[in-house]
Structure formats: structure tokens, C-alpha cells
Amino acid sequence: MLAVMLGLDRIADFAARRWALAQVEAGARTAAALRVAVLRSEIEKQRSLPFALAQDPDVRRALASQDAGLFLALDQRFEALVARVRAGVIYLIDTGGHTVAASNFNTPESFLNSDYGFRPYFRIALAEGRAEHFAFGTVSRKPGLYLAQRVEDAAGEPLGVLVLKAEFDTLEEEWRHFSEPTFVTDARHIVLIASEPAFRFRTTVPLDAGERKVIRESLQFGDAPLDLIDLSPVPGDPGLKRVRLPGRSKREDFLEASMPVPTTDWTLSVLAPTAATTALAATAARASAALLGVVGLGSAGLWRTRRRRRARAEARQAEARRELEERVAVRTAELSAANAQLRTEMEERRRARLAIDALQDELVQANKLAVLGQIAAGVAHEVNQPVAAIRTFAENSRAFLDRGDAGSAARNLDTIAALTERIGAITGELRAFARKSAAQLEPVRIGAVVDGALLLLRYRLLQNDIALAVVLDAPDARVTGDRVRLEQVFVNLVQNAAEALAGRPGATIRITSETRADTVVVTVADNGPGLSPQVLGALFLPFTTTKPQGLGLGLVISKDIIAECGGSLAVESRAGAVFTITLPRAS
Structure with a gap:
């Protein structure tokens, strides 16, 4: 009995720890994917500004004329821009390496007249047009990612370099709210961004003396020691990377x-x-193992005792009576065990169903956040165009007002109002798409669902030169479903089609609908390479994907969402891939 109990205890402990480590690994990978998406979004948001400013006529005019008044105007303009885009600092360097305009011109850490000719990002941008370099600020004493863009005159000759420094203090502060330490390393395994301040500018792999000397002479990381973080490996499952932290x-x-x-x-x-x-x-x-062992061994002991008693009674009774009593006892025990097992299985199935429902909701939300990371750059460009137009109309209105032309100014203000409504529509759709909520089935317009999905993806299709044809026979037809989740299905299908069409001439995505008596059938088709019979047979199974970086969950989640609405999702491979969505019409 002691051996059985110890064996059960060891087996249960081993199995539970393996299961728990697998759950921790899955959670860690999900957390890493989400934080990568947020970090990438922050970097992409900052990358577009230096390029735009380098094309600005005021910047070119100031560098060409070296006029102090124009540089002062740029100082004030950069100062306002930094406050709006949450950048660290924006500054302008002439071809001699000296700072001539900076957003921090009114601060003790002003970069004005500082010589940055030794910085790699200045030399590379001046020679190649643009550069990115993560370093420790020699004046601000703050680390950040320097995004540099060469400023050229009309003939293409360099006039200087415009630099934006992106700092990640806010992102690090957000990471500190989580229980998992998070850090980012470069190609040399040097920690650049970390939720643990003690990790910053240390390495996860030892540096050789020559490499360490080059880094110190470049002043990239100031006087940081660049010593090794002792992430001691923990022996165990070779498939998992487990470590201990110093201290x-x-x-x-x-x-x-x-x-x-x-x-x-x-x-x-x-x-x-x-x-x-x-x-x-x-x-x-x-x-649980101890309880199982006690119940099992106790039952075995009780069974043995009853058997002995029954044997003594059977010896005093006739052979027929003994056989009858034995059969009744055995049958009773079997029925009791079957009944108990049935109740246990019913309870386990109920708990499994609840767990599956919760996991499905989490998968739907994780899929939406992953999609948001992919379309964030396109939405940013979509919003940037009306913002630039608003600024132009506002400046024109001021000129009209100075000339007393109130009518033209009023027309410009009407245009600005329309542009702000467009921005509101884009950001409102993005917020609604990202919101996590339980599925609520209600009548929704199929045209509104398709328009909402395309609002998030239109810029990406334009950027990749993909034509879009939308032919809905009845856009106002109502179907039963959850609008946000149905939009997620169309975003997944259109994104998959766009990736299949990447680089193909004459790429086209076609969305059509057919309204029937009880259903609405919507097709999403492309003229791409189509799908092989092997992929078609397993397309709606988890982890089946044709994309190098794909997880194979998008179509599984999409099919589950359509099934929740009482519909179906099917796929064919004709002249490209054709996905058919059938949804019940709302009464």
C-alpha cells in the first residue's frame, strides 16, 4: 500500500509539473507576441515623421539659407511636434555635423550647436539617405532609437540630416506592471529596452575584448559596463528554456x-x-492522487473483507443459494461503478465545455490583436492623410481671414469638419474592432460588416496595388450575427487573399453577395495561385497554414465565429481561392 501511494504521488507530481510548464510556455509566447506587436507599432509610428519633415520646404529653406530666424521657427515647430507625437527630441544637423535646430532649444539639455558628426547615424544618413541607431544620449543621458533622414535640395544635393529620437520610457513602465520580466536585445545580445532597470546595457552572451573596445570608443552606450546578465540555466526538459535570475x-x-x-x-x-x-x-x-489511492486501497480492503464473510456464509448454504448471492453482488458492484463513472464523465464534459468556451473567446481576442498589429501601419497612413489636409486648410483659412475673405475661410472650415468625421470613422472602427466582448447575436447589415472590415484594410490593398471589387446585391440585407466578430472574419479572409496576391500583376479581390429567402451568401475570391488539394483537405484544422510566419488559427477561429451565428464557411480552389460564407437572414 505504501509503495502504491508513493508511486501515485510521484507520477501525479511529474505529470502536473509538465502540464503546468506547458501552460506557462504558451502564456509566455502569447505575451511575447503581443508585446512585439506593441513595440513594432511604436517604432513604425515614429519612422514616418523624419521622412515627412525631410521633405518640408521650410526645413530645406532654413538649411539652404542658414537664416537664424528660420531656425528659430523650426525650433518652435519641433517643440510642438514632440509634444504631439510623444517623441524624445527632434533636431536638425547641417552637413558639418552641428545642430542648427532642436525641439529642446529652451531646456538645459539643448542640442543646439552640439557636434554630432561622430555619431554613426549622422554619417550613414548623410551617405545613404537614412539610418537607425540605438544609443545612449551624450547630452540627455537617456537611451533611445535615433531615426535619421537626409535632407536634400531640389538637385538632390545633401543639405543636412533630420533626426528623431524615440524613447521607450513609457513602454518600459507599462511592462513593469506585469509579473514577467521583459527585455529587448540587439544582434550583439546587448539589452536595449527592459522592464528591469538593472538589465539595461548588459549582455546575455559574453562580448569579446575587441568588440567591447569598439563599442566603448563609439560612445554608443556611454560608460555602461556591458557585463553579462547571469541567466543560469535550469536542468530539466530540453525542449523548454528555463533560467534563474541573479539575486x-x-x-x-x-x-x-x-x-x-x-x-x-x-x-x-x-x-x-x-x-x-x-x-x-x-x-x-x-x-487528487492521494484521494484516489485511499479510496482505491480502502475499496480493495473492504472487498476482501466482504469476500471472506461471503465465503463462510456460502459454506453453510446450498450450492444454488451461494451462486445466486454471488451473481447479485457482482452485478450490483458493476452497476454502481458504471453509475459513478457516468456521473464523473458528465461533470468532466461540463467543465471541459466551459473551458473550451473561455479559450475560444481568448483565441478570438488574440487573433484580433495580432491582426491589429499587421494593419496598424496602414491605419496610421490612412489617418495621416486627412491630418495633413486639415493642417493645410487651417493655414489657408488663416490667410483668408487675414485678407477678410470670410466666405473662403468658412468653406475651408466645412472641409476640415468633413475630414475630422473621416478620422473619427477610422479610429472608431479600430476601437470597436479591438474591444473584447462576448458574442451578441443580433440583426446586422451585411453591407456595414463589409464596409467596416475594408475601412481597416483599404490602405494596405492600395499600398500593394491590389484591386478591390465589391458587388453586394442587397447591402441593406440583415443577417443574424455579432458585427465585430463578423468583421474579424472578413479581415482574416481579405488579409489572407492580399498575402496570396503579393507581387502578382493584375491582383484582384472580389467580394459578392447573393440574398436568398432564408440566407445571405457572401463570397470572397482572389485571382491568386489557389490552394493545393493537400492544403484544402486540412485548411480548417488548427495549425494548418501556407504562410511562413502564420500560426494556422485564423481560419479555424473564423469558421467557429460563423458557426456561432448559425452559418457555414466553405472554400474552393478555382482560378484562385474562393471562400463562401452562408449566414441566416434576420427576421
């Missing part, structure tokens, strides 16, 4: 999940603590 308890280990940051040579790592999860799972499993 932490030896019983507390972390599971590391790393992901590359797209468009950079950075890598983001999340260290998920395992102690609490594994301890809780092990305790629950061992308690």
Missing part, C-alpha cells in the same frame, strides 16, 4: 520565450515565472 531565490525559476521584432534586428524576450503555477498544479494533482 532571486534558487527555488524561483523562469521560462524564457523569445520572438524577433519585425523590421529590426532586435529580439524580445519574456521571462515567465513558473514557481506558483507548477506548485499549485503539483499540489492539486498530488491531493
Whole structure:
């Protein structure tokens, strides 16, 4: 009995810890993916501004004329821009490497007249047109990503370099609210951004003496020691990367999940603590195993005792009576066990159903956030155009008012109002798409669903030269479903089509609908390469994908959403891929 109890305890502890580590790893990878999306969005938001400012006629005129009044106007303009876009600092450098205009001109840390000719981002941008460089500020004493863009005159000759410094203090502060330490390393394994201040400008892999000397002479990281963070590996499952942090308890280990940051040579790592999860799972499993062992061994002892008593009684009774009593006892025991097993299975199925429903909601939300990371740059460009137009109309209105032309100014203000309504529509659709909420089935217009999805993706289609044809026979037809989740389905299908059409001449996506008596059938078709029979057969199974970076969950989630609405999702491969969505009409 003791051996059985110890064996059950060890097996339960081992199995529970393996299961808990798998759950921690899945959570860490999800957290890393979300934080990569947020970091990439922050970088992309800052990248477009230096390019736009380098084309500004005021910037070119100031560098060409070297007029102090024009430089002062740029100082004030840069100062206002920094406050709006939450950048660290914006400054302008002439071809000699000296700062001639800066957003921090009124601060003690002003960059004006500072010589930055030694900075790599200045030399590279002046020679190649643009540069990105992460470094420690020699004046501000703050680290940041320097985004540099060459300013040229009409003949293409360099006039100087415009630099925007993106700082990540706010992002680091947000990461500190999570229990998982998070940090970002460059190609040399030097920590650039970290939720743990002690990690910054340290390395996860030892640097050789020559490389360390070059980095120090460049002043990229100031006088940082560049010493090694002792992430001690924890022996165990070779498939998982478990480490211990310096200064932490030896019983507390972390599971590391790393992901590359797209468009950079950075890598983001999340260290998920395992102690609490594994301890809780092990305790629950061992308690269950102990209870099972006690019940089993007790039942065995009781059965043995009853058997002995029955044997003595059978000896005093006739053979027929003994056989009858034995059959009744055996049948009773079987029925009791079957009944107990049936109740247990019913309860387990109920709990599994609840867990599946909760997991499905989380998968739907995670899919929406992943899609948001992909379309954020397009939405930013979509909003940037009316913002630029508003600024132009506002400046013209001021000129009209100065000349007393109130009528022209009023017409400009009407145009500005229309542009702000357009921005509101775009941002409102983005907020509604990102909001996490339970599915609510109600009558929705199929035209509104398609328009909402295309509002988020229109810029990406234009950017990739993909034609879009939308032919809805009855845009006002109502179907039963949840609008936000149905938009998520169309975003997934159109994005998949756009990726399949990348780089193909004459690329076209066609969305059509057919309204029937009880249903509305919508098709999303492209003229891409189509799908192979092997992929078609497993397309709606989890983790089936044709994309190198895909997870194979988008179509699974889309099919589940359509099924929740009482409809169906099917696919064919003709002259390209054709997805058919059938939804019930709302009464």
C-alpha cells in the first residue's frame, strides 16, 4: 500500500509539473507576441515623421539659407511636434555635423550647436539617405532609437540630416506592471529596452575584448559596463528554456520565450515565472492522487473483507443459494461503478465545455490583436492623410481671414469638419474592432460588416496595388450575427487573399453577395495561385497554414465565429481561392 501511494504521488507530481510548464510556455509566447506587436507599432509610428519633415520646404529653406530666424521657427515647430507625437527630441544637423535646430532649444539639455558628426547615424544618413541607431544620449543621458533622414535640395544635393529620437520610457513602465520580466536585445545580445532597470546595457552572451573596445570608443552606450546578465540555466526538459535570475531565490525559476521584432534586428524576450503555477498544479494533482489511492486501497480492503464473510456464509448454504448471492453482488458492484463513472464523465464534459468556451473567446481576442498589429501601419497612413489636409486648410483659412475673405475661410472650415468625421470613422472602427466582448447575436447589415472590415484594410490593398471589387446585391440585407466578430472574419479572409496576391500583376479581390429567402451568401475570391488539394483537405484544422510566419488559427477561429451565428464557411480552389460564407437572414 505504501509503495502504491508513493508511486501515485510521484507520477501525479511529474505529470502536473509538465502540464503546468506547458501552460506557462504558451502564456509566455502569447505575451511575447503581443508585446512585439506593441513595440513594432511604436517604432513604425515614429519612422514616418523624419521622412515627412525631410521633405518640408521650410526645413530645406532654413538649411539652404542658414537664416537664424528660420531656425528659430523650426525650433518652435519641433517643440510642438514632440509634444504631439510623444517623441524624445527632434533636431536638425547641417552637413558639418552641428545642430542648427532642436525641439529642446529652451531646456538645459539643448542640442543646439552640439557636434554630432561622430555619431554613426549622422554619417550613414548623410551617405545613404537614412539610418537607425540605438544609443545612449551624450547630452540627455537617456537611451533611445535615433531615426535619421537626409535632407536634400531640389538637385538632390545633401543639405543636412533630420533626426528623431524615440524613447521607450513609457513602454518600459507599462511592462513593469506585469509579473514577467521583459527585455529587448540587439544582434550583439546587448539589452536595449527592459522592464528591469538593472538589465539595461548588459549582455546575455559574453562580448569579446575587441568588440567591447569598439563599442566603448563609439560612445554608443556611454560608460555602461556591458557585463553579462547571469541567466543560469535550469536542468530539466530540453525542449523548454528555463533560467534563474541573479539575486532571486534558487527555488524561483523562469521560462524564457523569445520572438524577433519585425523590421529590426532586435529580439524580445519574456521571462515567465513558473514557481506558483507548477506548485499549485503539483499540489492539486498530488491531493487528487492521494484521494484516489485511499479510496482505491480502502475499496480493495473492504472487498476482501466482504469476500471472506461471503465465503463462510456460502459454506453453510446450498450450492444454488451461494451462486445466486454471488451473481447479485457482482452485478450490483458493476452497476454502481458504471453509475459513478457516468456521473464523473458528465461533470468532466461540463467543465471541459466551459473551458473550451473561455479559450475560444481568448483565441478570438488574440487573433484580433495580432491582426491589429499587421494593419496598424496602414491605419496610421490612412489617418495621416486627412491630418495633413486639415493642417493645410487651417493655414489657408488663416490667410483668408487675414485678407477678410470670410466666405473662403468658412468653406475651408466645412472641409476640415468633413475630414475630422473621416478620422473619427477610422479610429472608431479600430476601437470597436479591438474591444473584447462576448458574442451578441443580433440583426446586422451585411453591407456595414463589409464596409467596416475594408475601412481597416483599404490602405494596405492600395499600398500593394491590389484591386478591390465589391458587388453586394442587397447591402441593406440583415443577417443574424455579432458585427465585430463578423468583421474579424472578413479581415482574416481579405488579409489572407492580399498575402496570396503579393507581387502578382493584375491582383484582384472580389467580394459578392447573393440574398436568398432564408440566407445571405457572401463570397470572397482572389485571382491568386489557389490552394493545393493537400492544403484544402486540412485548411480548417488548427495549425494548418501556407504562410511562413502564420500560426494556422485564423481560419479555424473564423469558421467557429460563423458557426456561432448559425452559418457555414466553405472554400474552393478555382482560378484562385474562393471562400463562401452562408449566414441566416434576420427576421
